[in-house]
Amino acid sequence: MRIAEYRITRYQFARDRIIGDSQVRIDAVHVAALELVGEDGQIGLGFVQSLFHPLPAQAEIVRVFEEEVWPGLVGQSPLALVHRVQRPRGGNRRLFGLPFEEALQVALWDLSAKQAGLPLHSLLGSRRKRVRAYASGLDFHLGDDEFQAFFAHADALGYRAFKIKVGHSDFDRDLSRLELLRKTVRPGASIMIDANEAWGAKEASVKLHKIHNLGYELLWVEDPILRHDFEGLRMLKAATPQTMINSGEYLDAAGKRLLMQAGATDMMNVHGQVTDVMRIGWLAAELGIPVTLGNTFLEIGVHMACALPEVEWLEYSFQNLNHLVDEPMAIVDGWIQAPERPGHGLVLSEGARRQWARPEVLPHDRLDRPPVDARTAL
Missing domain, CATH: 3.20.20.120 (Enolase-like C-terminal domain)
Structure with missing residues (x-):
């Protein structure tokens, strides 16, 4: 099974409380869902996170992904990619223009485990x-x-x-x-x-x-x-x-x-x-x-x-x-x-995509706050 398509969905919303430490203070969530789609329709899910500043508009996220990341993914086996070792030489290994690194590892492992029919753990x-x-x-x-x-x-x-x-x-x-x-x-x-x-x-x-x-x-x-x-x-x-x-x-x-x-x-x-x-x-x-x-x-x-x-x-x-x-x-x-479902067990909510996707950058005073999960409400 090889990677055939991808989807990116941008989210931006207010946190239910201010979080932080002795160095930082954070009151909003800036994240984009990355879905890598295999030839068989299976999906690997990861999340692109920016802790302190809004991610750019979704169109710009897609542009950077298309230019810097997608050429190295399309047509590739996810299981081969997660095990690939690269030796850095000069500038051939560097950070992407947006923080895709963790999202890619998570999405590729999710897709690899689904390909194997196993929970990721x-x-x-x-x-x-x-x-x-x-x-x-x-x-x-x-x-x-x-x-x-x-x-x-x-x-x-x-x-x-x-x-x-x-x-x-x-x-x-x-x-x-x-x-x-x-x-x-x-x-x-x-x-x-x-x-x-x-x-x-x-x-x-x-x-x-x-x-x-x-x-x-x-x-x-x-x-x-x-x-x-x-x-x-x-x-x-x-x-x-x-x-x-x-x-x-x-x-x-x-x-x-x-x-x-x-x-x-x-x-x-x-x-x-x-x-x-x-x-x-x-x-x-x-x-x-x-x-x-x-x-x-x-x-x-x-x-x-x-x-x-x-x-x-x-x-x-x-x-x-x-x-x-x-x-x-x-x-x-x-x-x-740990979930027993194939992959890491997380599936993007279509309801959340409809309600909380924010393709454009919103000013802080226009951010909504999601309802607090009843299982963990403070």
């Missing part, structure tokens, strides 16, 4: 069908009452692990948030914090020791310092035996490999590019380094999580995107289940 070699999910607030810009309401709701849904954002210029505010969380969620819950590179190495060590001395037990601290500061990360890893350092989120596949080989992290954070995640996951398995799945669009990462033996956790952040697909991933009592 089975094609990737899974021995299990579910993995633990932790509730992540992306909560830096929420007020204290909103913060408590969010995590109280997540606790009521059965989550047993929770990650909050830290890195405020006033460290007492970080400590206050930890105390609010402890009062809000069940006793014995696992707690993680994410500083999004807000600290320096020595500063992080001092603050993590203070957190520990105040009685807060952390499962991990995520991205405490700059991504390329391998020496600082090694120092921090040695200086804080009471918790684990979770890093690598902002590095590409080559950077993640160097980070692990430098012995500069306790855990490796990966996201949604399926081929890259599997290659890094295989190396992590050889080195005995745990892997965590950060946010992936509509939780597609559950397939990689089930296939990689080092993964114990997948991040879920209540981003209210479920209306885009017919049947989203199922999460029950803090466990996310």
Whole structure:
């Protein structure tokens, strides 16, 4: 089966809450669905995301795709493309003009698994069908009452692990948030914090020791310092035996490999590019380094999580995107289940396409807000 056609559908809508961390603030969704269609009519689905700025109009997205991407796809076998290895030489390997990279990997793997008649996690070699999910607030810009309401709701849904954002210029505010969380969620819950590179190495060590001395037990601290500061990360890893350092989120596949080989992290954070995640996951398995799945669009990462033996956790952040697909991933009592349908199991909703497609760029004050999914309503 070879790739014969494609469709691109542009979406733009307001988020149901402001999300972000110590570095960024986001209040809108800018995304386009990429559907690769095989000769037999089967569809591979991926999503082109722009976190901070609107994607261009749909016609321009199509123009860039036609020029930069489509010539390398049409008539090709998706299963051959997902396994293709390219060695960068000069300028022959570079980023596309729009962020198609992750969407392509996801869509091609979706189509490949359908071609094989298997759920994606089975094609990737899974021995299990579910993995633990932790509730992540992306909560830096929420007020204290909103913060408590969010995590109280997540606790009521059965989550047993929770990650909050830290890195405020006033460290007492970080400590206050930890105390609010402890009062809000069940006793014995696992707690993680994410500083999004807000600290320096020595500063992080001092603050993590203070957190520990105040009685807060952390499962991990995520991205405490700059991504390329391998020496600082090694120092921090040695200086804080009471918790684990979770890093690598902002590095590409080559950077993640160097980070692990430098012995500069306790855990490796990966996201949604399926081929890259599997290659890094295989190396992590050889080195005995745990892997965590950060946010992936509509939780597609559950397939990689089930296939990689080092993964114990997948991040879920209540981003209210479920209306885009017919049947989203199922999460029950803090466990996310990998679908048994062929491919990754997500099918673009035709109702959402009719209601939420936005071919032209809209100003922020004209963005509508989708209804909140009743299963995850805050």
